Amino acid sequence: MQLSPRQEKIVEIVKRHGPITSHQIAEMLNLTRAALRPDLAILTMSGILEARPRVGYFYQGRPARALVAEELKKIKVGDVKGLPKVIRYDASVYDAIVTLFLEDVGTLMVVDSEGHLEGVVSRKDLLKAAIGGTANLQTMPVSVVMTRMPNIICTTPEESVLTAAQKIIEHEVDALPVVRPVAGKEKKLEVIGRITKTTITRLFVELGTADR
Amino acid sequence: MQLSPRQEKIVEIVKRHGPITSHQIAEMLNLTRAALRPDLAILTMSGILEARPRVGYFYQGRPARALVAEELKKIKVGDVKGLPKVIRYDASVYDAIVTLFLEDVGTLMVVDSEGHLEGVVSRKDLLKAAIGGTANLQTMPVSVVMTRMPNIICTTPEESVLTAAQKIIEHEVDALPVVRPVAGKEKKLEVIGRITKTTITRLFVELGTADR
Structure with a gap:
């Protein structure tokens, strides 16, 4: 799976600061929450991030082997x-x-x-x-x-x-x-x-x- | 991977202003391009920055190659x-x-x-x-x-x-x-x-x- 530069940034932020709310992520990236929503949806659906109600986003561990495969292909x-x-x-x-x-x-x-x-x-x-x-x-x-x-x-x-x-x-x-x-x-x-x-x-x- | 203070500064600059040429980075840091070259080499080889000919340096957000190395070691x-x-x-x-x-x-x-x-x-x-x-x-x-x-x-x-x-x-x-x-x-x-x-x-x- 190929992440966009913005998605990569979101993953980095959650890794470092999680649990973190979408509001906080949006602030750090200087974006609106609406603009962030599609990226967060992709990241949670792919299992890279996990969302817990009233707590925030957690880093779930990226599919490391998929990343390795991607790099090797290059x-x-x-x-x-x-x-x-x-x-x-x-x-x-x-x-x-x-x-x-x-x-x-x-x-x-x-x-x-x-x-x-x-x-x-x-x-x-x-x-x-x-x-x-x-x-x-x-x-x-x-x-x-x-x-x-x-x-x-x-x-x-x-x-x-x-x-x-x-x-x-x-x-x-x-x-x-x-x-x-x-x-x-x-x-x-x-x-x-x-x-x-x-x-x-x-x-x-x-x-x-x-x-x- | 532990970055030097100067490398951290370079990453910050590219994050904010990328794509940016080594000439521009050198100017912002008050350095010659020659003095900058080893740091840029390390940052691109580690996958933190990406260099594209005639465009400049991009922030890659993540040392993909370091992740690969981590996985292979396991x-x-x-x-x-x-x-x-x-x-x-x-x-x-x-x-x-x-x-x-x-x-x-x-x-x-x-x-x-x-x-x-x-x-x-x-x-x-x-x-x-x-x-x-x-x-x-x-x-x-x-x-x-x-x-x-x-x-x-x-x-x-x-x-x-x-x-x-x-x-x-x-x-x-x-x-x-x-x-x-x-x-x-x-x-x-x-x-x-x-x-x-x-x-x-x-x-x-x-x-x-x-x-x-």
Whole structure:
């Protein structure tokens, strides 16, 4: 539930001074009681304030979890995305594993010679290839083991981090490439970042320590 | 959050005159804009003020982010932990890799014959072993490649998820075993669950959709 600035002010006042009459609130806000009435109605109906006859308004405790949800929805992928870690589609599986360790990431974005997204390769894909046994990791191209377009779950800078996190959970992946369309090339996507479970965990820590 | 007297004054000014530019605030306080900048940064980051480009500062009425932080701190590891996925310390690296795929997890807890925590083995550890080349994965015990006690970062059901997430980020691990002491056996820990980056991401999604 989105409160208006005036409703927020009313909540603050009741929190601090409650029990308080509508008359007193109106005075503090320099408003008439009539002007205040719709806001007070909304706040009591939503359960944020409680009105007791002949006593006044009490702060009931706001629906804190709804507020949290509201705040989380505001955060955009563009606010928190990390740098993309990429590898060329003609690199070997061995090169991909080495890059994974060097960059210390769990997922690499696979791109063509122009940097457009071709696929995504995860630690899991590479581990599967590594224990396959028959293949030569030095000569097998990474494109053989990657997940390829159009089966890649992507996100954009404008999307909410919440939606990106939902995609990660729903599709059981560790990372999403952050992409934007390439002008004049339909179906081609430029990789401009990544959102991973690490990004979300780090954001969780930042949000949880925002009051320090 | 405790505001300094100057920050209180700034809040008062923005409350009364907002939207107002930093230039105007500086003038009213007889300060330079440079002197004002740290205070404005704190007030906007804490969510008390909101800055809109080319318009100025608004009073937000409420440190929403502080509320979010408060709520996140309340969630305990015990509320969200997943089941532990374990393997015996004398299992082979190959068995560990197969278990990892079967259980579809990124990290396994390694336990002794009584189920007490001996180590932790990650996809990364196993991938490193798999490309080592020289060793036989079928005969090499997982205990050779795991991180072992007492170097394992653990958490408990009573700890906040926030603290657990901080440990994950700080120590650059994917998962923490949730443990409890074993009665009568000093230094022995029983594994009763796990917290991973997936747990945190799933929690983020739950919190973000709590108002639906």
